[in-house]
Amino acid sequence: MSENKATTTTTSTPLSVVIRSAKDVAAALSYQQGPQKGAFAVVILALGGIFMDAYDFSSLAFGITQIKVEFGLTGFMTGLVNAAIFIGAVIGALGGGYLVDRFGRYRLFMADMVFFVIAAIGCALSPNVETLIFFRIIMGIGVGLDLPVAMAFLAEFSRLRGKGNRTQRVNSWSPAWYAATGIGYVIVLILFLGLPAAQYDHLWRYVVGFGAVPAVVVLLVRRKYLAESPQWLANQGDLVGAVDILRTKYNVAAVLAPKQEWDLAVPPKASAKSFAVLFSPRYRIRTIAALCVSVFSTFGYNAVAYGTPLIISNLFHQGPLVTIISALVINFGFGVGGGLLGVALVSGWGSRKLALIGFAVQSASLLVLALLGIPSSALVIFAVMMLAVFIFFQAMGPGAQLMSYSTLSYPTSLRGVGVGFNQAVQRSFSIVSLIAFPILATTMGTNVFWVIAMAPLLGTLAIALIKWDPTGKDVDAEDNYEVVSA
Template structure:
């Protein structure tokens, strides 16, 4: 008897977009190319984190090389986030209008050009421009990557939407750790007289993974079958199922064939739909959770080298090593735990308790203040580790579940893009003001940051919404069916 799954042996008839979505959600469609698409989407996330982290360590060197004030350093740091605001809003719309594949490929080109441009920047102004372009790439990548993760995964069980969407978190921290590994290697490879070039080599290296993804795109990358089906192109959806999943999918002769023109194009209409009565509470809660986690995370994670070097008084080697250990040991471990528990514990519970641990860690850091001994330095580093662990397993892993799984396929890109673009406002503020606030208040800045996880907990308590395991496409299909069915006349 053949050991192949039945989905690979039998012909599957496709009659509607709902059939395609159900086939993917049920887990009946499996294939090595589909798994590679998930890995490549995570590769995009890897690039996001690497590029954002690459200048976090180098900001001190950049400030010295270009003679920047604290405000100037904040402008360099925040320019990527400003670009990400525009990139996310635009990318979310384009992901729903043009498809996942096209936007993903364009995004990789952004990463290559901007990484090389930043590495060769002759002054702060040029660096800000290319860092802004890098931000556009980062902003565009999140909606498309999360759409791929959600739409090439089953609804429940192993490899589910919840766990794969949460997997962006360990991928992020692996990239962050990888960035510090690159910095550490360059630290020992370059002579002391060239250590001021560390940031340039590190940033430029970010172009390499993007080039690799571009080289393998033709063999593995494909469009989302759910998106193609929702555009009315059932033949293309069936072809993708055959190519990426190995499913013998054929469009039935009696299939529903809506005109593609009748589908509302992604535009202001899509943004308005996010605030329709059925989506409004989810949209606001997802945004509140995202804003809370990004403000505190950006201040701590991207300010990590500044915290260790300036506030804790450590040298270059200790700063690099401590940043690497905190990301690799605490953040990656937390992210893997969050991914593993996404199905059983749910996004709401993991996010709430993650915020609670972060609040505790920030209060400890604020109380310690300027450490007066090695023991206090170690306790402060442990508190930073606790913060990173909670971020990786809690809000960091799961806030994307709120933004990605609360909407059906035709609205997913716009929903993620709106969420990401708007949260980047908080990200920009934190990246800009952290160097200024830390220079002004020292360790007292932790009291300010602590307000973010507290507000996140309040937002979660306002509505206990669980996106993991929720079939947004099925619910939206039923809603549209009710709208299309006339109510019976009353006698």
């Protein structure tokens, strides 16, 4: 084996892996070939957090019209209510990215769910728009904390190549995201059909408040079944804990070498300087590529996905039932379907190719909508299909790959900071787009699609020029070359 791979032996357990250093733990995780039953459970728990992130992000998408009427909001204040969760997400992502690398994945993963529970209840009971905005910011902090640690778990409990590899599992965040968004619309539909008409004005409160229920479930299940990342433990010099989790959670036949053989050299611990490392010569192009995928992806996504009810009801002039069902089908059918296709294709095609294809098709769908204008009769179905095409290729392409780029471009010691910084920048642009879109849609009508189309066009150009593709890259091995004594 190469020097980056852990030593195997047959003297203790068949195909056992002898652990002497943090680099051996990284190699054991990257190149392990056996079953991954324990790791699969960890992945499911990580996706549970992403499910909550998506649900809370999208839970107000349908109800924003009712909120606007109830609180008498201007276009700017409507956009601010939508964007408040992203303000919190910027704060949470920057802080969470650093904290997850500094203090561990497990502690942060347990703490962030508390934000979801408190915020969901607070939003549902908000007596005025100021209170609603405050709790939406709290909710965003929870999302910002959760995403860096969820991505770290998906990467660090998966092998580098083969079935169930890192790129596939990181990509799996995309169908999980759209499933959560779709379930949100299922809840809206059930309540819309089941509640008396007099209660419709409070529909958004029920939908948002329901988010506290799955958050409590995820918190309790995590507490029982989750464990710390073995790679993070090894990077702190805790080889004993790392070996224990390799054996019990990852099903690796790991054997701890005699203490006198241990190499306790570890990567530098996370600090404020870690953010500067993202732009060091080794990582600069990767960071720029990840930012391009995220920023150009998020502008169009926020306008189309979060704006779907507004687009269908206001720009396409459809009623609430058509709006709910259309949003449900777009997210459940096309979002989840595109996400699953991306998971299936990414190992062979690579993240870069999928991002390029996704951006290109999204540009075309938005330009068609711009040319179509206000649809009538059968053209309404065609216009909704163009929204569905946009979401399908978002879920398969840049929407999924933005996490692959930001998660798999950096080694374990820098992963949380990398994802957190990327998310903070991405959410900052989300704030701009969510505030701007209702205003632009009101003033420009369907001509707003000309503006939105510029984002995926720029994304296509950027990724065509930048050759970096994180698919299948053993970036954790890079920690071996920048070590300091523990």
